[in-house]
Amino acid sequence: MNDQDSPRDDGFTRLVRSLPSTAPFVGPEALERASGRAFALRLGANESNFGPSPRARAAMRAAVERIEWYADPEAWDTRSAIAAHTGVGIQHIGIGAGIDDLLGQVVRLYLEPGSQVVASLGSYPTFGFHVAGFGGRIERIPYRNDRNDLDALAIAAQRTQASLVYLANPDNPSGSWSTGAEIAAFLDALPPQCVLLLDEAYLEFAPAEAQMPVDAANPRLVRFRTFSKAYGMAGARIGYLLAAPATVRALDKVRLHFGVNTIAHAGAQVALADQSYLAEVVAEVARGREEYAALAHDLGLVALPSATNFVTIDVGSVERARATVAALAAAGVFIRMPGAPPLDRCIRVTIGAASDRRAFTRILRELWPQIANQ
Amino acid sequence: MNDQDSPRDDGFTRLVRSLPSTAPFVGPEALERASGRAFALRLGANESNFGPSPRARAAMRAAVERIEWYADPEAWDTRSAIAAHTGVGIQHIGIGAGIDDLLGQVVRLYLEPGSQVVASLGSYPTFGFHVAGFGGRIERIPYRNDRNDLDALAIAAQRTQASLVYLANPDNPSGSWSTGAEIAAFLDALPPQCVLLLDEAYLEFAPAEAQMPVDAANPRLVRFRTFSKAYGMAGARIGYLLAAPATVRALDKVRLHFGVNTIAHAGAQVALADQSYLAEVVAEVARGREEYAALAHDLGLVALPSATNFVTIDVGSVERARATVAALAAAGVFIRMPGAPPLDRCIRVTIGAASDRRAFTRILRELWPQIANQ
Numbered sequence: 137m138n139d140q141d142s143p144r145d146d147g148f149t150r151l152v153r154s155l156p157s158t159a160p161f162v163g164p165e166a167l168e169r170a171s172g173r174a175f176a177l178r179l180g181a182n183e184s185n186f187g188p189s190p191r192a193r194a195a196m197r198a199a200v201e202r203i204e205w206y207a208d209p210e211a212w213d214t215r216s217a218i219a220a221h222t223g224v225g226i227q228h229i230g231i232g233a234g235i236d237d238l239l240g241q242v243v244r245l246y247l248e249p250g251s252q253v254v255a256s257l258g259s260y261p262t263f264g265f266h267v268a269g270f271g272g273r274i275e276r277i278p279y280r281n282d283r284n285d286l287d288a289l290a291i292a293a294q295r296t297q298a299s300l301v302y303l304a305n306p307d308n309p310s311g312s313w314s315t316g317a318e319i320a321a322f323l324d325a326l327p328p329q330c331v332l333l334l335d336e337a338y339l340e341f342a343p344a345e346a347q348m349p350v351d352a353a354n355p356r357l358v359r360f361r362t363f364s365k366a367y368g369m370a371g372a373r374i375g376y377l378l379a380a381p382a383t384v385r386a387l388d389k390v391r392l393h394f395g396v397n398t399i400a401h402a403g404a405q406v407a408l409a410d411q412s413y414l415a416e417v418v419a420e421v422a423r424g425r426e427e428y429a430a431l432a433h434d435l436g437l438v439a440l441p442s443a444t445n446f447v448t449i450d451v452g453s454v455e456r457a458r459a460t461v462a463a464l465a466a467a468g469v470f471i472r473m474p475g476a477p478p479l480d481r482c483i484r485v486t487i488g489a490a491s492d493r494r495a496f497t498r499i500l501r502e503l504w505p506q507i508a509n510q
Numbered sequence: 511m512n513d514q515d516s517p518r519d520d521g522f523t524r525l526v527r528s529l530p531s532t533a534p535f536v537g538p539e540a541l542e543r544a545s546g547r548a549f550a551l552r553l554g555a556n557e558s559n560f561g562p563s564p565r566a567r568a569a570m571r572a573a574v575e576r577i578e579w580y581a582d583p584e585a586w587d588t589r590s591a592i593a594a595h596t597g598v599g600i601q602h603i604g605i606g607a608g609i610d611d612l613l614g615q616v617v618r619l620y621l622e623p624g625s626q627v628v629a630s631l632g633s634y635p636t637f638g639f640h641v642a643g644f645g646g647r648i649e650r651i652p653y654r655n656d657r658n659d660l661d662a663l664a665i666a667a668q669r670t671q672a673s674l675v676y677l678a679n680p681d682n683p684s685g686s687w688s689t690g691a692e693i694a695a696f697l698d699a700l701p702p703q704c705v706l707l708l709d710e711a712y713l714e715f716a717p718a719e720a721q722m723p724v725d726a727a728n729p730r731l732v733r734f735r736t737f738s739k740a741y742g743m744a745g746a747r748i749g750y751l752l753a754a755p756a757t758v759r760a761l762d763k764v765r766l767h768f769g770v771n772t773i774a775h776a777g778a779q780v781a782l783a784d785q786s787y788l789a790e791v792v793a794e795v796a797r798g799r800e801e802y803a804a805l806a807h808d809l810g811l812v813a814l815p816s817a818t819n820f821v822t823i824d825v826g827s828v829e830r831a832r833a834t835v836a837a838l839a840a841a842g843v844f845i846r847m848p849g850a851p852p853l854d855r856c857i858r859v860t861i862g863a864a865s866d867r868r869a870f871t872r873i874l875r876e877l878w879p880q881i882a883n884q
Contacts, residue, residue, distance in 0.1 A: 146757075146760070147703055148620060149618075149620065152619050152764065157759060157762065160767060163582050165582035166582070169586065183578055187578040193574055197574045199745075200571045200574070203744075204559060204560070206537070206557060207745055208539035209537045210540055234768060244526075245522050245526050246522060247523065248524070262767075329521055331521055355520060364580075370580045371576060371579050371773070372577050373768065373769065382520055385531060388533060389529040389643065392607065395611060397745060397747050398746070399745070403577065
């Protein structure tokens with residue numbers, strides 16, 4: 137008998153057996169292994185090819201010299217640096233191996249099996265992965281006018297008496313943003329017990345108006361930030377959350393206390409201190425958004441407004457979006473497209489440094505007539 | 511109303527509310543912050559002050575240059591390197607941010623709330639942390655003759671119809687080991703549905719007889735290995751497990767697909783390739799075990815036999831063990847002691863490089879008359 141393929145005898149929980157065998161994302165490396173060709177341009181995961189601050193990079197190289205030591209499980213120095221940067225006390229700050237890790241931890245804090253969650257249809261797949269993984273039920277609300285439909289999300293949260301609502305601001309994959317005032321009103325419109333998980337992975341790229349005032353004492357709001365995007369440290373796996381002290385204390389009951397790499401801590405601390413470098417990256421990304429909007433216009437397409445380091449371009453249909461992703465992949469360019477309607481008529485392209493943007497522009501211009509005529 | 515301190519209104523799951531507010535370990539950094547003094551010798555967490563292979567260190571420095579890119583979520587290159595090293599297929603290998611992470615994942619695969627688990631009393635606290643965190647019940651079996659009591663563990667597993675049994679071989683905190691044949695017989699004595707979680711964090715330090723033959727197809731055995739100990743990369747957070755393919759596939763349903771640092775992958779791959787460096791570390795640790803046994807003997811104490819990079823020294827009573835830990839801390843030396851009887855009459859000292867061992871020997875010799883007379 138082959139135990140390992142018998143669903144009744146494997147000993148896994150009912151929940152685990154019920155989960156689909158899908159990962160949130162297929163990495164570009166898997167596509168490269170399948171095709172046998174390496175991508176020349178990696179513009180699909182909103183990584184920053186500007187990289188981290190050179191000072192942060194130097195600090196990470198230096199930290200390799202102490203890789204034999206566990207990092208401080210309380211992450212005191214990193215949390216202190218974040219406290220200084222954000223203006224909230226250290227007791228409001230939780231650290232994890234990126235927002236993915238933190239979302240999983242927070243979902244685990246709140247979701248009983250069968251608990252209800254609300255999120256936008258096609259928003260961050262890893263959030264849905266965690267909700268399913270802890271037995272929650274998710275109601276997905278379509279985007280409206282290519283933006284999060286805050287009214288419909290709040291109505292759904294009320295109707296389902298949701299435990300959690302997930303919102304990314306700025307949003308991925310649309311690139312759109314709401315103002316801090318709109319988010320505050322949205323939070324007020326949620327049921328009294330509902331906790332808003334506000335994913336601010338792209339906040340550094342957004343206009344000031346997108347930032348909600350930090351109300352770190354509010355137990356109904358958990359904000360997620362990362363060093364993976366604007367800070368250019370996706371491979372380091374470090375992010376943080378801002379929340380009420382009771383939430384941070386509860387996370388201590390379930391989180392991996394030794395889950396974050398020593399080098400990531402060192403890099404994050406120095407990256408936060410180099411805000412002038414961050415400002416340069418943000419300014420260059422803003423130039424890139426304009427360039428891609430102009431490129432889209434030249435091709436007869438529309439780039440959605442973006443407050444992130446990517447631009448979502450409407451190519452007219454899901455078929456054409458798939459064809460564009462495939463044609464670019466064949467040309468050595470890794471991009472992704474949104475996974476659900478109405479945004480799946482779009483492609484999503486990360487904004488890299490000027491040389492990457494020129495290369496992408498040249499390749500898309502070359503390929504576009506053929507894609508458009510399919 | 512202050513929601514954040516109201517246990518009824520916080521929205522956390524019943525399970526989370528039931529968990530104690532304790533972390534598996536207090537880090538030396540927290541002790542340093544409390545005392546206001548840095549430790550001069552860090553011998554409490556079984557880190558390797560030999561550090562990683564110089565080639566692995568160089569690979570990690572080089573990997574900082576690509577820290578802006580996410581690591582491959584399938585960890586193909588790292589798993590391929592482990593496959594070559596262990597002789598099992600890549601489909602048997604799972605990667606995580608250290609054994610802590612992997613234990614949490616595997617516990618989550620198997621434990622329904624109320625499921626029964628068996629482990630030695632005073633064995634790895636992080637395992638118990640995960641069991642509690644997923645609602646399991648743990649029966650703890652005391653050590654016998656300062657070793658895991660395999661007979662009693664198997665009887666308890668049968669009596670409780672345990673879902674999981676945890677065993678570290680070599681063992682922490684006793685330093686003892688069983689032979690591969692003994693472990694195989696132990697596995698046979700467990701109930702048919704019971705999965706053995708075999709923590710081999712210290713296996714590289716152990717005699718060949720401690721290694722159980724790799725039977726990677728057995729769905730009732732999951733083995734855990736790490737780069738934190740002999741490979742000297744505790745701060746990198748990377749470990750692996752060897753298991754049946756169905757187990758590895760099930761982990762894909764719940765694990766963090768982007769949970770391991772790029773630099774950790776790079777270091778692990780090169781560290782595995784430098785087995786001659788590993789052999790040097792292992793030989794030097796063996797010398798250190800002999801030195802510490804001689805030191806204990808000189809002080810009228812007994813060092814327990816160890817197949818690890820630490821030595822557990824019987825100082826006669828829990829009071830004296832606590833006094834020794836405190837006196838060493840006051841002298842700038844971080845060590846720990848086992849947390850439960852009968853081993854809590856011991857201190858546990860990590861074996862570092864020769865200069866560390868000389869310093870520890872000098873300090874303990876100086877302090878011992880005073881501790882012994884308390």
